[in-house]
Amino acid sequence: MFYKLVAKFLFLFLFFLVLSCSQKGDNSGGRSTITLVFKHGKIAGDPELFRQIIDRFEIENPGIKVKDEVLPASTDEQHQFYVLNLEGKSPEFDVLSMDVIWVPEFARARWIKDLSHLLTDVERSDFFPGPMQAVTYRGRVYAVPWYIDAGVLYYRKDLLRKYGFPPPKIWQELVTIAQSIIMREPDMYGFIWQGKQYEGLVCNVLEYFWSNGGDILEEEKLVLNSSENISALQFMRDLIVKYRVTPPLVITAIEEPTRHIFGNGKAVFMRNWPYALNIFEREGSAIKGKVGVSALPSFPGKESASTLGGWQLGINNNSRHPEEAERLIRFLTSPEVQKALALTVGYKPSRKSLYFDKDLIRVQPFLIQLHDIFMKVRSRPVTPYYMMITQVIQPEFSASLSGIKTPEEALNSAQRQIEHIFQVEK
Amino acid sequence: MNSREKGDKFIIPALIMLSCVTIYPVLYVFYLSLQRRLLIFDISRFVGFENYLFLFRDDRFWNALKNTAYFTVASVSLELFLGLSIAVLLNRPFRLRGLTRAVILVPWAIPTVVSARMWEWVYNTDFGILNFIIGSKINWLGSPFWAIHAAIFMDVWKTTPFVAILLMAGLQVIPHELYQAAKVDGAGSWTTFKRITLPLLKPVILVVLLFRTLDAFRVFDAVYVLTGGGPANTTETLSIYAYKVLFQTLQFGYGSTLSVVVFLCIGSISIFYIKLLSRGIK
Numbered sequence: 001m002f003y004k005l006v007a008k009f010l011f012l013f014l015f016f017l018v019l020s021c022s023q024k025g026d027n028s029g030g031r032s033t034i035t036l037v038f039k040h041g042k043i044a045g046d047p048e049l050f051r052q053i054i055d056r057f058e059i060e061n062p063g064i065k066v067k068d069e070v071l072p073a074s075t076d077e078q079h080q081f082y083v084l085n086l087e088g089k090s091p092e093f094d095v096l097s098m099d100v101i102w103v104p105e106f107a108r109a110r111w112i113k114d115l116s117h118l119l120t121d122v123e124r125s126d127f128f129p130g131p132m133q134a135v136t137y138r139g140r141v142y143a144v145p146w147y148i149d150a151g152v153l154y155y156r157k158d159l160l161r162k163y164g165f166p167p168p169k170i171w172q173e174l175v176t177i178a179q180s181i182i183m184r185e186p187d188m189y190g191f192i193w194q195g196k197q198y199e200g201l202v203c204n205v206l207e208y209f210w211s212n213g214g215d216i217l218e219e220e221k222l223v224l225n226s227s228e229n230i231s232a233l234q235f236m237r238d239l240i241v242k243y244r245v246t247p248p249l250v251i252t253a254i255e256e257p258t259r260h261i262f263g264n265g266k267a268v269f270m271r272n273w274p275y276a277l278n279i280f281e282r283e284g285s286a287i288k289g290k291v292g293v294s295a296l297p298s299f300p301g302k303e304s305a306s307t308l309g310g311w312q313l314g315i316n317n318n319s320r321h322p323e324e325a326e327r328l329i330r331f332l333t334s335p336e337v338q339k340a341l342a343l344t345v346g347y348k349p350s351r352k353s354l355y356f357d358k359d360l361i362r363v364q365p366f367l368i369q370l371h372d373i374f375m376k377v378r379s380r381p382v383t384p385y386y387m388m389i390t391q392v393i394q395p396e397f398s399a400s401l402s403g404i405k406t407p408e409e410a411l412n413s414a415q416r417q418i419e420h421i422f423q424v425e426k
Numbered sequence: 427m428n429s430r431e432k433g434d435k436f437i438i439p440a441l442i443m444l445s446c447v448t449i450y451p452v453l454y455v456f457y458l459s460l461q462r463r464l465l466i467f468d469i470s471r472f473v474g475f476e477n478y479l480f481l482f483r484d485d486r487f488w489n490a491l492k493n494t495a496y497f498t499v500a501s502v503s504l505e506l507f508l509g510l511s512i513a514v515l516l517n518r519p520f521r522l523r524g525l526t527r528a529v530i531l532v533p534w535a536i537p538t539v540v541s542a543r544m545w546e547w548v549y550n551t552d553f554g555i556l557n558f559i560i561g562s563k564i565n566w567l568g569s570p571f572w573a574i575h576a577a578i579f580m581d582v583w584k585t586t587p588f589v590a591i592l593l594m595a596g597l598q599v600i601p602h603e604l605y606q607a608a609k610v611d612g613a614g615s616w617t618t619f620k621r622i623t624l625p626l627l628k629p630v631i632l633v634v635l636l637f638r639t640l641d642a643f644r645v646f647d648a649v650y651v652l653t654g655g656g657p658a659n660t661t662e663t664l665s666i667y668a669y670k671v672l673f674q675t676l677q678f679g680y681g682s683t684l685s686v687v688v689f690l691c692i693g694s695i696s697i698f699y700i701k702l703l704s705r706g707i708k
Contacts, residue, residue: 080673087465109466195568197656249551251568251657261552384466388675395486399658404570413485 034321036328038068040097041078041311044275045345053340057331064324075099075199079387086111086316094319095328097311098143100134100379101199101386107142108384112314116141118326126351130308130377137382142314144333145350147341149309150377151207152370154262154270154277157292159185169304171211171235171297174269178245181268190245192258193271195236197398200254202380202390203307204271205397208232210305210378211298216389217381222418224393225411232299233400233407240401251402263287271296273309274370278346293366295373308379310350342367348374385421392417452689458682465676477683487684489659490667493574497649497663498642501581505638506631508582509589514623516590517597527594534587542651545580567653570660577649577661581642589634596630597623629703636699640692664688 043050047070054066071078082096086106098106106112119141124132131145153174155167159181168174178190194200209215212235214228223229239246250258255272262270263279265286270276280291298304313332315325331337338349342360348370354360355371381389393414400410459477463470481487516527533541548556549566557563566576600623608618624631646665649655655662655670665688672681 076674083465083673083676105466109468197654197658247551248565248568251565252551252653257550388677391670391675395656395659395662398656402568402570402657404658404660417486 033063033065034324035065035067036095036321036324037093038066038095038097038328039071039081039093040068041075042070042073043345044347049344050341053332053337057328060331061324061327064327066328069093082106082111086318089318091316091318091320094316094321094325095313096316097146097313100131100308100310100312101390103135103143103312103314104137104382105384105387106314107137107140111317112142113317113319113322114140114142115144115315115326115329118144118330126353128350128352128374128377130374130379131310131312131350134308134379134382135312137384143312144314144329146311146313146333147338147347148350148374148377149273149275149348150370150374151203151271151296151306151309152274152373153294153296154272154280155292155294156265156268156287156290158290159268160292167292167294168269168297170300171208172300174297175239175243175245178268179243182245185268187266189247189261189267190243191239191269191271192246192253192261192267193250194253194255194258195250195398195401196252196254197394198254199390199394201394201397201401203309205233205236205393206307206378206380207271207296207305208236211296211302213299213302216393217383220383222415222422224418225408225415229411230407233397233411235299237401237403237407241403251398265290274348275346277366278364293369295376303376305376305378306373308377310348388421389418392421455682455685455689458678459680459686461679461682463677463679465678473679477680480680481683481687486659486662486667487664487687490662490664493659493661494643494645494663494665497574497578497581497645498639500575501578501585501642502635502638504578504582505586505589506635508586509593509634510631512586512590513593513597514619516594527591530590531587533584534591536584538584538647539651541584542580542648545576545583546652549576568657570657573653573657573661577652580652581645581648584648585638585641589638592634592637593627593630596627600626632699632703636696636703639695639699643692643695644688664691 038054050068054068058064058066071081079099079102082098082102085092086109096112098112103112107114119127124141127145128148130150131148132141135141135143135145153167160167160177163177163181163184165177165181168177174191182188182190193204195204206216209229209232212228212232214223214226214232216222216224240248240250255276258267258270259272259276259279261267262272263276263286274293277291277293279285280287282288295304296306313329315322315329319325333350335349335351335354338347338351339354339357339360341347342349342354343363346364348367349355352371352375355367355374361367380386383389396405396410396414399405400407405413460472460474461470462473462476512530516523516530536544546567548554551557551563551565551568554566556566564572566572604622604626605618608622613621644665645663646669649661649663650666650669653661655666664684668681668684668688671677671684
């Protein structure tokens with residue numbers, strides 16, 4: 001009786017297995033049409049607009065269908081999805097969009113294809129140097145920059161003009177301006193940024209390190225607890241407790257809450273990514289026409305710096321259709337499509353030439369300013385160790401912002417832990 | 427073949443099923459935990475108990491263990507206390523009792539991630555209703571002291587109903603005659619509670635404690651969504667730490683070691699409670 005039951009189950013199981021296999025066969029055998037799967041994060045704005053761009057690719061490339069599949073919203077989850085599927089050698093997707101910090105890791109693990117042949121030297125020079133550096137690992141190019149992001153300083157043009165201040169170039173100037181404006185404007189914060197324990201915190205902190213001449217790695221050498229970094233981190237803590245221009249709420253803030261506060265006219269300065277500009281300039285915005293953007297300030301005698309963000313396109317090493325996938329990447333990173341994306345959803349092109357495009361500038365005049373900022377953008381350490389490094393430094397930065405540790409203690413502790421990590425390959 | 431042997435045969439399919447879905451993964455994670463395995467560097471070699479020895483030097487592990495223990499003890503004892511009070515109150519007949527019982531279950535019915543997002547807003551410094559009600563400007567989730575308590579409070583809010591319902595079910599099987607007899611003997615309500623309700627409720631209380639302690643010790647989603655482990659890892663629990671090591675930094679060896687530690691802790695807690703439970707029933 002028991003064995004009969006097992007046999008029946010086995011039979012059913014096999015039956016369905018055969019059924020599902022034969023169905024698959026039917027699909028792929030249909031008139032030599034191949035289907036590319038493109039995985040990416042949610043595209044801002046109306047998804048229909050992006051679909052129209054994909055449709056254009058399908059018309060230009062008969063025989064290729066593109067299925068674009070949206071990943072979960074949080075980048076951590078996207079990273080996890082890629083890791084599990086790429087390590088499992090899944091051929092279920094061909095083109096993937098990657099955060100700028102993942103490329104060396106994925107390249108080191110041989111999860112993505114070498115795309116060096118896709119970009120000639122001339123073409124490479126059309127992309128901003130920051131993202132180009134970020135997609136290059138050991139001299140080879142593993143992805144093509146799709147769109148670019150960078151930390152910028154937002155300021156209230158109207159208020160600065162009212163009280164007679166120019167946009168600050170030095171951090172200390174920002175403090176002075178913020179202090180004097182919030183004294184005279186009630187219910188306003190001076191300067192807000194992102195201080196929650198997450199990847200964005202690292203982006204924020206690095207901008208202070210760099211603009212004080214510090215860094216995390218210098219030629220593969222770990223220099224995290226340098227005096228430049230310690231005093232830069234101390235300055236961030238001082239913004240909250242000593243100068244009192246930054247409210248303690250930044251310790252839990254990510255991009256959107258700060259964007260809301262600034263968007264409601266409640267802050268003089270904000271550090272954020274350029275995406276907020278399009279929102280502030282929308283009809284009905286409380287601060288429409290009152291927002292200025294500039295490069296972030298620096299410490300005296302040092303260079304301003306902003307952290308590179310943005311997304312890059314690469315090809316799954318187990319893709320069954322690498323040539324078609326290359327065509328899709330070429331298409332999506334072409335000047336025409338980048339321009340269309342800039343116009344429809346406000347993504348900032350990774351190609352420099354577009355910042356001098358007449359149509360684009362007419363609609364988004366601030367692009368000219370962004371060009372100069374993007375030219376100086378710096379990438380977080382380009383190393384396959386990055387994901388491990390960031391897991392160590394996030395809580396340490398957070399500890400020193402919330403006052404549990406002094407900046408020196410926090411950076412010393414992080415330095416020790418990362419030195420331990422660097423031994424893993426041995 | 428006696429009936430006992432026959433019975434043994436019948437559980438073989440279940441055993442095979444169980445070993446496929448639980449025993450094999452557990453053994454595999456243990457095997458991984460003895461390895462240095464780093465996907466991205468193609469490293470995978472046997473290192474014996476090196477990962478376990480590293481636990482002793484890993485401050486972040488001890489911090490996570492401390493947070494987890496604190497979270498578990500604080501939330502479970504609060505939930506038991508509140509749950510018991512609610513159960514006793516709701517066990518008395520009054521108007522709209524059925525409705526009240528249903529309403530009280532609402533927090534339990536909301537998916538954890540949704541309620542964590544909700545509480546994130548409740549705790550918001552500027553727009554949060556909590557600060558609005560008590561008229562303060564406290565940065566609940568940003569302060570190292572408050573963040574863990576905010577997480578505990580959310581967990582208490584969410585799971586007290588579950589505890590209350592289980593205890594209420596336990597209360598209902600206590601025979602009425604006992605209470606009447608106590609009344610006849612002139613016992614006050616506190617004495618009745620101490621001498622009749624509590625002893626008879628003990629098995630249910632132990633089951634509740636078992637469930638809740640296991641859940642609280644493994645807590646991941648609620649805290650991960652609410653704080654991400656911050657500020658400064660003051661809310662990082664063992665599960666969150668293991669998740670980060672496993673899936674964000676891809677150290678499968680050490681991550682598995684952490685998971686084995688969680689598993690061992692939970693195993694010992696369960697055995698402890700089950701021992702207590704079986705003694706109570708005898």
